[in-house]
Amino acid sequence: MRRSLAIVLVLAALLAPRPARALDGADVVVVYNRKASGSQQVADHYMAARGVPRANRVAVAVPDAERMARRDLPDMVAPIRKRVDALKAQGRAPVVLLAYGVPLRVEGEEPGGTGAFLKTVQKGRDQARKAANGAVAELLAALGDAPRDLAALPEAEFIRFSRERAKHAATRLAAAIQMQGAEDTVWTLRAALRGATGGAGLRTDEAAMALDLQFRGIPTEGLAALAERVRAHKGALGELSFWNGLVGVDPANENGAAVDSELALALGGPHQTAARLPNPLLAEFDRTPGIGPPRATIVPVARLDGPTPQVAMRLVDDAVAVERDGLSGTAYIDARGKTGDSPYAGFDAGLRRAAARLQAAALPVVLDDRPELLAGAPDAALYAGWYALGRYAPVFTWKRGAVGYHAASVEAQHLHDPAAQNWCKRMLESGAAATLGPVAEPYLDAFPDPGAFFAELLAGEPLVTAFYRTIPHLSWRMVLIGDPLYRPFAAHPRRI
Structure with missing residues (x-):
């Protein structure tokens, strides 16, 4: 009887699903732009901070500008794909990090396309x-x-x-x-x-x-x-x-996209560039039969960027430092008091649900449900809110390692423009360690659900996983800025 029980236990241990291996520096392919001053410096700084092997550094030659032409994308993809495929052959789950100086946006269809x-x-x-x-x-x-x-x-x-x-x-x-x-x-x-x-x-x-x-x-x-x-x-x-x-399909329809989001699909093979495509890594597809192969073609992409190379390098320094003890501070949720059945009311309700989930995790939470923006936000660790288009509100005192985003149409534009007031640029400049946003009009349903996004982080997941588990679309206009390996709550994870 004991022998039979022992056999059963051994078989159970062998057949039980194994937990996914945690991402580490050897999974990250760091891409820098030969034509952009400071790009290699940021790439090398990240590699040293996260122990990324030298073989995982990939140089590309693309315009030192916010935008690049679609015709140049295949030449950019080729060397990155070569390294990504090599890591896959080793049984790794590669993640791509674009260093400061890699363009943000790929333009729409070229004439003749x-x-x-x-x-x-x-x-x-x-x-x-x-x-x-x-x-x-x-x-x-x-x-x-x-x-x-x-x-x-x-x-x-x-x-x-x-x-x-x-x-x-x-x-x-x-x-x-x-x-x-x-x-x-x-x-x-x-x-x-x-x-x-x-x-x-x-x-x-x-x-x-x-x-x-x-x-x-x-x-x-x-x-x-x-x-x-x-x-x-x-x-x-x-x-x-x-x-x-x-017949009648126009592939030039809304195919301007974030370079990052385009790469996530292009590194796995050909894909449609017209309009946006659903993201198979989204949590809601977990139980979809046959979802494994589509997910295996996606390569998550983030970027280490900001107003200057120094700000970009600080993002990984903050991430590494904060991970040891965990992120602490207050979560600020800035809703607008909207009700009804409109998409705007739905997003607003999602912000209020996010506040409730964060409170359930025993975090200090401030929910502002007024139409106006927050009046003040000291010790801000987490933030989600809206709506001030291209007009950052300088009311935050960001804790080191802070993560947040503002839902508006163009907040990831003009990262390197000293005069720009877009939220992504100004949040990073003011001390936040990670943010996300669009490079062009994405529509409201393109943003991650804030409650789901923060829940992934609170569970101890890395930033890149939280983003790709909650971002609805690929080949679209959203970018993630920050250290993809950053796990702000790894020291004290909690499920909400």
Whole structure:
């Protein structure tokens, strides 16, 4: 009996899920810009502070400016991806840190980029129509129908006719399967139906394809390969519908994004650049079947930045110093007293919920629920609030290691402009150790839920994990500024 129990206990120990390995300096790929003064200095300072191996330092040559052209992004991605892939091969979970001087924003589609997409769609659509004509002709022959000039049919009529004949063929096939001696008919109808409408037994890969589409979208360079997968599942008619669905899509629609957010996807392969994509690392997807592979393609990206190289280097110094004993001070939540069903009222309610969660964690909390901004904020350790566009309120005395953010449209712009009053720049300049914000209008639903973001930090998670577990979108406009490994509450973690 004891021996059996011992075996059970050993097996349980072997089979139990192992806790994820904590991130460390060997997981961080530090990227600096050869063209930006101070960039390598910040990179080397971070590497020394966090014990990052020299092999993890990557140099890129991009404009020493806040913005870069999309056409330059592939050249930037290539050397970073090489190091990221090497770390993955070692079983590590790489994180990328962009040092001071790497551009913040990648511009929208270049002239001609939209044309390339539309030409690819038109060519694919034309080829798919020819293939569908052939597949439906075979279906008509299998049914014993008279031949038709399918190419002469307008698209809508062709689709309607083809679906009707496919439905009829499926009915005939079901009847033939029940008949003795109808094997030839069954084989002929089944083969014709497969060519027109797709095969069976492919549901697992079809689900994976659906997740790819959800989280990586439809990149121009991946259209042909994706169309082949669609045809394998849904036949020639399915592929034609796929191409028809892309007619009218404008890949230049809202594709200006943060370099950081674009890299998080680009380092894992091609992705759609039009508009924003859902973030598979978001906590709400934890129970989504098949979420593992989409998550494995994402490489979290943060930046060590600020008004000057000295401020950028201080961010990691503060993080390392504060981690030993843990962050202390007051949490300030600045809501606006909004009620109702609007998105603005919803975000405001989220701020009040965040205050309640922080109070439950026994932190000193100040909730200001007035329309006006906070009047004063001494000993500020955590902060979330809104709304003053590009107008930092100099009412904070930041504790060393403080983390916070202000929800407004452009607060991560102008980090290096001495005169700028944007919140990210001024918070870092005034003593905060980490913040986040948008490089262009992100819309309100792009910000992390403040309660969820702070809950991740309070649980002892590193800054980069808290951000990527709560940021709703990638290939979008939000950036995280601070030491990605910073764990402000690692010394005394708590769940809320």
